[in-house]
Amino acid sequence: MTTQHVSVGGRTIDAGEKQTFRFACSETYHDDELEIPVTVINGTSPGPCVFLTAAVHGDELNGVKIIQEVADHYEPADLHGALVCLHVLNVPGFLAQQRYIPIYDEDLNRSFPGNARTTMAKRLANTIYEEFISKCDLGLDFHTSTRNRTTMYHVRADMRDPAVERLARAFGTSVILDGEGSIGTLRRTACRDGIPTVTVEMGRAHRFQTAHLDRALHCVASVLAEYEVLPDRPVSWPGWTRVVARDGEKTWLRAETGGLVEMEWRLHPLVEDGDPLFTISDHFKDDIEVIRAPSTGLIVGVLESAVAYPGHPLCHFVSIDEPTAEIIRDDIEQGVFDIYREGGFQWPEPRWYTEHGLDTDAEHTGEVHDIG
């Protein structure tokens, strides 16, 4: 909990103060400083210190825009607690617009908590972790799919940890992928140190996707409401959630033959058992393979491949039960998914809210459906 001041990045930010600055995190070949843009908004009232991070993979830009908007939007008078916004973590990757640190293609998000005496990635991770992350109480790390893929808006969280589960549910996405994350990720490292953190995944690399951004700003506010950083705002509830278990519930649908890929999938995330999702054809259309949905479910990620070889992953598929499918079918009938594909696989706005605190109880709407 913050009391009066926040000390991060070698600075002190007093209660009621908002500071933007650039934090020197490393150096270029020219001996110029590489700088992380930082915004710290310290509320006039005490409360938790929440970090928001983006572009730990340098080309994943939706989060950069989200943090720009969050940093611009909130003022100290709004907050009971503090926001520590790290606008870009992988500065060299961001400058090169690529996922990894351009030196030896190191993955910054496999380098936490880092080490001050070894590689560029580990030093950078160590600096970020020591100077900022370790001083916060909880956090959100924004990602997108890697290049040539797209992903449905969802959260990844270690749902075995009740403190992390609270954060994941407060964020208010319908789909939560359960798992602790790979060794060296910012999320796993922070959670291990008792700083509940979730990864937010959305859309594509290399672009800003407006629908995702609007939704994410709403979800950030929901988290701030849950932890009473925004004490007067209600926590969002998406209407239903599907927590995808860590052991094999999420499956890749793969091509069995090589060829040219066409996506047959319609304009919403729900697919019914047996629906054609992709066709793969040879140049003469003599050999056509149809990839069908193995059950009723959701497409949570798509490789936007034009060509495939045998074994080529085409999409990530998650089955859902019938009551959940019914809720989504109603939404489809009401047209809420009409711009789903154009909107970058954007789920509609949450339509149900709770008062303070997390309410996973269906009684207040009669329609809320939560499956584990």
Ligand SMILES: [Zn+2]
């Ligand atoms: Zn990423």
